Amino acid sequence: MDVTPILEALNDAQRQAVTAPAEPLLVIAGAGSGKTRVLVHRAAWLIDVEGISPQSLLAVTFTNKAAAEMRHRIEALLDIPVNHLWIGTFHGLAHRILRRHWREAGLPQSFQIIDADDQLRIIKRLVKGLEIDDDKWAPRQVQYFINAQKDEGLRPQHLDDEGDADRQQFISLYQGYQEICDRGGLVDFAELLLRAHEVWRDNAELLQHYQRRFSHLLVDEFQDTNAIQYAWLRLLAGKEGIPFVVGDDDQSIYRWRGARVEHINQFQKDFPGASVVKLEQNYRSTATILDAANAVINNNTSRMGKKLWTEGAEGEPIRVYSAYNERDEADFIVGRLRDWSDQGNARADAAVLYRSNAQSRVLEESLINARLPYRVYGGLRFFERAEIKDALAYLRLISNRDDDSSFERIVNRPTRGIGARTLEAMRSYARANSCSMWRAAGAVASGELAGRAATAVVVFLNLITTLAKDTEGLDLQEQVDHVIHASGLIEFFKKEKGERGETRVENLEELVSAARGFSPDPAEEMSPLDAFLSHAALEAGEGQADAWEDCVQLMTMHSAKGLEFPLVFLCGMEDGLFPHQRSVADPQGLEEERRLCYVGITRAKDILYITHAEQRRLHGMDNFAQASRFISEIPAELVEEVRPRVQVSRPLSPRPRTAGHVAPGAEMGVRLGQRVRHGKFGDGVILNCEGQGAHARVEVNFENAGTKWLVLSYANLNLM
DNA sequence: TACTATTTAATTTTT
DNA sequence: TTAAATAGTA
Numbered sequence: 052m053d054v055t056p057i058l059e060a061l062n063d064a065q066r067q068a069v070t071a072p073a074e075p076l077l078v079i080a081g082a083g084s085g086k087t088r089v090l091v092h093r094a095a096w097l098i099d100v101e102g103i104s105p106q107s108l109l110a111v112t113f114t115n116k117a118a119a120e121m122r123h124r125i126e127a128l129l130d131i132p133v134n135h136l137w138i139g140t141f142h143g144l145a146h147r148i149l150r151r152h153w154r155e156a157g158l159p160q161s162f163q164i165i166d167a168d169d170q171l172r173i174i175k176r177l178v179k180g181l182e183i184d185d186d187k188w189a190p191r192q193v194q195y196f197i198n199a200q201k202d203e204g205l206r207p208q209h210l211d212d213e214g215d216a217d218r219q220q221f222i223s224l225y226q227g228y229q230e231i232c233d234r235g236g237l238v239d240f241a242e243l244l245l246r247a248h249e250v251w252r253d254n255a256e257l258l259q260h261y262q263r264r265f266s267h268l269l270v271d272e273f274q275d276t277n278a279i280q281y282a283w284l285r286l287l288a289g290k291e292g293i294p295f296v297v298g299d300d301d302q303s304i305y306r307w308r309g310a311r312v313e314h315i316n317q318f319q320k321d322f323p324g325a326s327v328v329k330l331e332q333n334y335r336s337t338a339t340i341l342d343a344a345n346a347v348i349n350n351n352t353s354r355m356g357k358k359l360w361t362e363g364a365e366g367e368p369i370r371v372y373s374a375y376n377e378r379d380e381a382d383f384i385v386g387r388l389r390d391w392s393d394q395g396n397a398r399a400d401a402a403v404l405y406r407s408n409a410q411s412r413v414l415e416e417s418l419i420n421a422r423l424p425y426r427v428y429g430g431l432r433f434f435e436r437a438e439i440k441d442a443l444a445y446l447r448l449i450s451n452r453d454d455d456s457s458f459e460r461i462v463n464r465p466t467r468g469i470g471a472r473t474l475e476a477m478r479s480y481a482r483a484n485s486c487s488m489w490r491a492a493g494a495v496a497s498g499e500l501a502g503r504a505a506t507a508v509v510v511f512l513n514l515i516t517t518l519a520k521d522t523e524g525l526d527l528q529e530q531v532d533h534v535i536h537a538s539g540l541i542e543f544f545k546k547e548k549g550e551r552g553e554t555r556v557e558n559l560e561e562l563v564s565a566a567r568g569f570s571p572d573p574a575e576e577m578s579p580l581d582a583f584l585s586h587a588a589l590e591a592g593e594g595q596a597d598a599w600e601d602c603v604q605l606m607t608m609h610s611a612k613g614l615e616f617p618l619v620f621l622c623g624m625e626d627g628l629f630p631h632q633r634s635v636a637d638p639q640g641l642e643e644e645r646r647l648c649y650v651g652i653t654r655a656k657d658i659l660y661i662t663h664a665e666q667r668r669l670h671g672m673d674n675f676a677q678a679s680r681f682i683s684e685i686p687a688e689l690v691e692e693v694r695p696r697v698q699v700s701r702p703l704s705p706r707p708r709t710a711g712h713v714a715p716g717a718e719m720g721v722r723l724g725q726r727v728r729h730g731k732f733g734d735g736v737i738l739n740c741e742g743q744g745a746h747a748r749v750e751v752n753f754e755n756a757g758t759k760w761l762v763l764s765y766a767n768l769n770l771m
Numbered sequence: 772t773a774c775t776a777t778t779t780a781a782t783t784t785t786t
Numbered sequence: 787t788t789a790a791a792t793a794g795t796a
Contacts (some may be wrong), residue, residue, distance in 0.1 A: 114785065142786045166786080240786045275785095306786065407782050409788090429784085466772075589786065608784045631782055647783080670781060671787035 055145045056128065057095050061088075068328040069093045071295075073101070073267075075288075075322035076298040077315065080361045082344070083335030083615065086297055087117075090269055093295055094136075097267055099129060105136035109287070110269040112140055115590050117271055117613075137265075137730035141280050142240055143589055145247035145297060148454055149238070150575055150585075152257060156250045159236040161581050164588035168435065169456045170194060170239050173708060176459065177227050180478060188220065196221045201527045202309035204248065204279040234487060241279070248283045262289040273298030273318070277309035285321060294322065300355050301348050304647045306639070308423040315355065333653075335615050337366020340659050343685045344652040350684055351642045359653075368691040369659055374664040376673075377410075377623075381417035383693075384662060385619050389421055389604055391618055398424060401618040403602040403649050404611050406629040410622065411605050418603065428606035433592030438544055438555040439562055443587055445538045446531065446586050449519045450580055453487035462488075465543035468507040476500060477508075481672035514538070526568040527579045535559045565592075608651040619655035621648075624663040625676035648681045660693075661685075 080086035212219035273296040374380035444457035481491035544555040571582035634640030
């Protein structure tokens with residue numbers, strides 16, 4: 052056996068991981084240290100050298116992209132297609148389990164997956180129907196609560212209201228939501244994981260079958276696992292399974308959606324004797340960039356400890372630019388991008404990273420002015436577009452009449468005279484009889500509804516029944532094609548004026564092509580339609596289609612994780628923006644922001660710019676901000692301050708370098724803690740200030756009127 | 772039902 | 787500021 056291709060070009064640590072004995076192994080892989088390579092080579096090693104059947108391997112990732120890349124690279128390395136090798140996302144694999152064992156999982160065979168948007172709609176309807184205050188029970192909050200519980204593996208019955216009425220309400224909303232899903236055969240993303248876990252937990256034989264089958268578990272981005280994913284892995288590993296997990300505690304940036312770095316420690320407890328390999332040699336960035344990254348992340352207390360190093364060159368210093376305001380910042384960045392491009396570099400090799408999406412706007416304006424092509428990551432993806440979801444809702448209703456989520460979506464789209472009143476009648480019937488909207492519609496149409504409304508409902512019911520009949524036995528793409536026309540959707544969007552309607556029609560036609568190009572996995576015993584619908588839910592498709600022009604890349608630091616660029620700009624590096632205001636109060640939150648900063652810095656291969664603005668317009672108000680504390684965590688000798696080439700509209704007076712400039716509200720003689728009197732609200736204390744000049748606002752806690760935000764120039768506050 | 776005015780809130784996002 | 791959701795009007 053020639054193992055050269057598998058082992059050559061690996062460093063010692065990588066080789067140690069790849070060739071490790073068949074025991075649990077934890078690989079701590081720093082940014083740019085060849086994480087995917089180790090995973091891929093490990094798989095190849097197990098198959099080719101250890102003689103493990105590809106069938107016995109399970110590889111889990113978080114994104115479809117990562118899964119596809121891993122499969123591709125393993126096949127390239129082994130030079131054979133590895134069928135029967137399970138590589139997929141947690142959700143994809145859980146879905147597979149549930150499709151195979153839908154009976155044990157207590158699901159209808161044609162259960163459908165709902166995305167976050169569908170989930171929110173269901174919750175909105177639920178909250179509305181209960182006639183409770185939807186300010187207090189904001190659907191988004193409820194959604195967050197439900198998903199957080201599911202991520203922890205908790206069902207409503209596991210939850211204790213702790214004597215708290217509000218919590219009790221959340222729990223019963225969770226319960227109500229779950230009933231709606233169960234009745235409609237709907238499974239949300241977290242539910243996929245939770246149910247897959249329960250199926251194994253509650254079926255010893257089934258679990259044993261999978262435990263026997265998968266002797267080796269490979270896990271990517273281990274630091275991002277949430278409780279239920281970790282529990283699932285542990286269950287599957289059992290006593291014999293050999294987990295090989297790869298992660299980086301310093302790149303854990305998804306705590307807010309349930310990810311727990313603590314699983315890295317937990318892993319070592321649950322698998323005593325697990326070895327640890329650290330990959331610290333970096334193949335991506337210059338020494339300067341790595342030193343900066345190391346210095347910043349070193350301010351975090353809860354870490355395993357790791358220091359990236361490189362054999363490569365020191366590289367250029369990190370350039371820090373203090374802009375006057377956000378426009379100046381954008382112009383500076385675009386100027387440098389222009390130079391980069393003019394020097395013959397690929398624009399796609401340059402990325403501008405920011406903390407929040409709203410920051411892209413100013414950058415885009417500047418880029419458009421400079422006629423530099425760019426691409427913004429994120430945003431709506433193909434299967435998330437409204438018109439596509441409409442078409443899918445018709446298809447889902449054909450497949451499963453009880454899918455209330457889809458029913459509500461399209462019952463009056465295109466408009467067919469089923470208005471709010473009719474809908475309300477159906478909803479209350481459905482609630483009273485615990486049945487689906489479909490059944491309720493039938494009952495209400497032949498019962499309480501008046502003539503015109505009843506006819507409209509019957510027309511709709513007949514439409515769906517006819518669609519189902521007419522598409523029976525057709526090819527998938529013929530089904531889709533028939534449905535988008537016969538449903539009236541195409542006509543409906545054609546009437547929509549402007550370019551928007553055209554795009555929608557094009558997208559619908561694109562959906563037909565997607566159906567044509569779709570090849571379901573023959574191993575799964577689902578109808579092609581159900582398979583297509585699941586695919587649409589699990590793989591929302593690409594964000595922007597026309598990615599092929601050479602474009603500057605704009606994205607959040609979160610979405611940049613895993614990517615690398617020769618030239619990187621980290622912009623909006625100001626306290627309050629990054630670290631974000633909402634994270635600074637909590638030490639854990641601040642540490643996560645710092646990890647995000649570490650992720651951002653380590654995206655850069657050669658040149659890193661860091662920019663911040665002294666004044667920034669946020670939510671329509673100008674705010675002063677300090678440079679991000681993360682900037683000062685970078686050793687001064689690595690940094691070169693960039694002076695503006697021309698004096699922009701910068702004030703001439705020298706600014707104090709240290710403490711902030713004019714504190715918000717200062718010119719009005721207002722400061723935090725100041726006691727004030729208001730004509731209407733009475734006496735209070737200033738809690739907060741923002742903005743300046745005519746826009747300055749203060750938050751005042753009034754003794755008798757509660758806490759209010761007031762615009763200083765109107766409020767007529769008397770200082771006391 | 773469609774259009775317009777008003778109110779409200781404003782990280783990060785994959786599945 | 788602005789986008790989205792809601793409420794009100796033709």
